[in-house]
Amino acid sequence: MSEEILVNVTPRETRVAVVENGMLQELHIERGWSRGVVGNIYKGKVQRVMPGMQAAFVDIGLERAAFLHAADIVKPAPVGNGDGEDTSLPATPTRPIAELLRDGQEIVVQVVKDPIGSKGARLTTQLSIPSRYLVLLPRTRVVGVSARIEDEVERARLKGILASLADSGGGHGYIVRTNAEGQPEEALAEDVAYLSRAWALINEKTAKARVGECVYEDLSLPLRAVRDLIRRDVEKVRVDSRETFERLRQFAAQYMPAVQAAASDDRAALDGKIEHYAGARPIFDMYGIEDEIQRALDKQVPLKSGGYLVIDQTEAMTTIDINTGSFLGQRNLEETVYRTNLEATHAVARQLRLRNLGGIIIIDFIDMTDPEHRRQVLRQLEKSLARDHARTTVYEFSPLGLVEMTRKRTTESLERQLSEPCHECGGRGMLKTPETVTYEIFREIVRQVRQFDAVRLLVMASPKVVARITDEESVAVAELEEFLGKSIRFQPDDQYAQEQFDVVLL
Incomplete structure (x- = not known):
């Protein structure tokens, strides 16, 4: 490739x-x-401990206080040999947050998730510093190897090298990254030396730093x-x-x-x-990248066969719907559906990476009756996700024929980075029709006349709405004027969005 x-x-x-x-x-x-802050290490101060949430808000100098959960404070087991990227997770039960932190306490923390939407950054006290081939885990003795290195002989070789290098690197723990596969001991030793220097510098800066100061910034x-x-x-x-x-x-x-x-x-x-x-x-x-970026902001993604995906990103989750579109197939409906779903797995995996979609993802494949077809589609999806740098977990088909999966989210999606909610529709993705706005205007006119005294009324609205009222609703306007005993004038204004209008009493 x-x-x-x-x-x-x-x-x-x-x-x-x-x-x-x-x-x-x-x-x-x-x-x-607006550089991201994931990976940065700060000297923070606990603002508020919340026992009910088993968490605390920490001031690290950002616009919003950051969030620190009790599970991210507990240190991992001091000795161990992990097999995956998550070997630094707590190995002991989470203690009550009140026993771990107090209001006003100074604490060194690392950002694991950027502020997203209305939420502040997510923190951990389990610090980690990456290099080309390794991730340093200070104050632990964990030695882990990325789960993506599948060759057992190679895993054993890398563990052996790190076990001998760990003592020379200050006795810290390390995770061997996927890039280290096949690399010589000299390359890993250089990384250990680099990480040792970086950690020593962080300790020096931390001792002198004030609350809210960044003591380590990622590249x-x-x-x-x-x-x-x-x-x-x-x-x-x-x-x-x-x-x-x-x-x-x-x-x-x-x-x-x-x-x-x-x-x-x-x-x-x-x-x-x-x-x-x-x-x-x-x-x-x-390289045609600009065109690809524009297409990555569209809801609909065409497939070569004529089918297509529809991707909807919401606050809670992302949904992906697969449709056959113009693809008719050559044999029967089941075969057509199966081929479309297989093709869609590649497109789904690519779109997740390209759009940086994370969190809960629901994929609505076209219904398949053959259990073997379902297994093949699921297997192909997992295979297509293998090159994704973010950690993904895929679950079996649900009784409704949906595939649920998760993808680790650390930064905003591409859409949220490049776009903002529509000012016309308020982020709904839909506008009220001119007909709907017309009847809202009629109701508002009646409401205003009953509340206030006026001889005549002026309605200011978008040209499209005014054109509809004066053309298709002229009879209704005449009936309304007779009913209220008031004169009503409509004035188009280009500054008004389709849903906006004002009723002015004269």
Whole structure:
């Protein structure tokens, strides 16, 4: 599989696109005025302990107080060997929050989820610092290996290397990331040394820091892309900014000198994969990324067969509906439905990554009567999700034929980053019809006349509504004037939205 990473840099915005076989799979955006805070470590102060919620609100210097649950305060077991990315989760029962924190207490915390919507950031005291191949877990002795490394021999080799390196790195715990598969001991040792230096610096800054001060900030988006997204099958990283290109090469040479290139026998350094794009045409236009971004904001996603997906993102969950559309198939209805659902699994997996949809996701596949077809569709969905960087969990078909799944959410979705609620409809996605607004105006006229004394009335509304009233409802207006004994004049105004109007008493 061919994979490229494209980095587009402008003065106020940086965008990173992950392209696989010519198709956009992921888009990451960072704007100068609204950088995410996930991964940052702060010296905070407990504002309020809430025993009823087993949580506390902590001031870390952001606009809204952050949320810290008791389960994220309890330390993991001091010794252990984990098998997945979640080995740092608490190994002991959660104690009452009142026994763990008190109002006004200073505490060092890390952000695990950005503020989303009306909710503040989510915090943990279980600090972790990532590098290219490892994640440092300070003050623990956990040694874990990513569950995505499935080869048992390789898992044992990596655990053995980390067990010997852990003592030299200060006796901390580590999780081996997926990128570490096949890497030599020297590369892991360099990461251990880097993480040890980073942790020592954090301790120094923490001792001097004031409440609300950030003592560790994660890398900027281009550097995170090099650290986290580059795998062996990544052929090139193309950057359209000379300054950012130089920074990426320096970062790669300093922190990741032992990375192997795509060919197994080629020991080229990572910076050999990083190229400066100097073309006259914008890099995202060159690869068709801008068009893909626009399509990623649409509710409907077409399938090659003629079917389509309909994606609805709500506050509670995201729903995905699959339809056959114009796809008629060649054999019978069951086969047509099965083929459409199989094709949809690839599209669903891609859209989840591209749109960065997280939380609860409900997929409404087209009904299938054959149990084997259901198993094959579910298996194909899990296979299509395998390349997703975010952790996903897929459940069996429900009695209603729905597939429930979850995808870890740490930042806002692409739609929420690029869009805002419609000012016309208030975010409902629907407008009242001119007919509905017309009858609302009639009711408001009656209400105003009964409350206040007036000789005549002026109604100001959108041109579309006024045109309908004066044209199709002229008889109704005449009857209303006779009933009320008042003169009514309608005035169109382009400044009024379709649902807006004013009744003025003269």
